[in-house]
Amino acid sequence: MGREEAYIVPLKDLEVGTHQYQYTLDDKFFEEVNGPLVQKGNIEANVTVQKSEHSFLLTFRLDGTVKVLCDRCLEEIDQPISCEECLTVKFGEDKSEEDDQLVVVSEEEGELDLSWYMYEFVALHIPIRHVHPDGECNEETARILREHLTVERNEAETEEEDGSAATNRGTDPRWDALKKLKDNN
Ligand SMILES: [Zn+2]
Structure with a gap:
């Protein structure tokens, strides 16, 4: 307060x-x-x-x-x-x-x-697309995310359809992809 x-x-x-x-x-x-x-x-x-x-x-x-x-x-x-x-x-x-x-x-x-x-x-005032200047990205994560994003997106859409995604709303699917990766390592 x-x-x-x-x-x-x-x-x-x-x-x-x-x-x-x-x-x-x-x-x-x-x-x-x-x-x-x-x-x-x-x-x-x-x-x-x-x-x-x-x-x-x-x-x-x-x-x-x-x-x-x-x-x-x-x-x-x-x-x-x-x-x-x-x-x-x-x-x-x-x-x-x-x-x-x-x-x-x-x-x-x-x-x-x-x-x-x-x-x-x-x-x-935050630009819709915000990325590092060329060459300053963490290329390793960027590459892994690109590969996993498609899969995650499909999964998310399936969950939306049966309504079970309510608790996941608000989390960024990219985070989940990254978390999964880290857990696996
Ligand atoms: Zn970056």
Whole structure:
């Protein structure tokens, strides 16, 4: 609990005007957010909250690196992140007004946890395909993975069909391939 509260902005208590917040999104942060794409990183987040009479404009400046797994060899790559994103927040009850840029917070609640938004902004800026520069992959793993991936994919699809894969959802089939290999050695 204690640590998560660190990313909560007490919107209701803020006075009209500009407020600055600084956060470090470290390994612990990514571990706790537990998003699918990033588990480690070191990002400096500068958040500006501009409060007006009826709404809040949040500007996120995010700079640093996160660790993602290479698509070819599954070893970690440092992915630089440098971006600026905005979010408008207003008080209300009608969540159906929400979209990518607008968040509705009930006035009773009066605060907003920024963790997931910051995670999403980071994840949004990771290229869909992320691989090591030429020659920097672990070629041994890359080769083995290529060979095993086809088999694993077929198995996964079969499991999906009979519904028994529910517990496996969320695990990367490539990891299973790698784990199997290591167990065999
Ligand atoms: Zn690689």
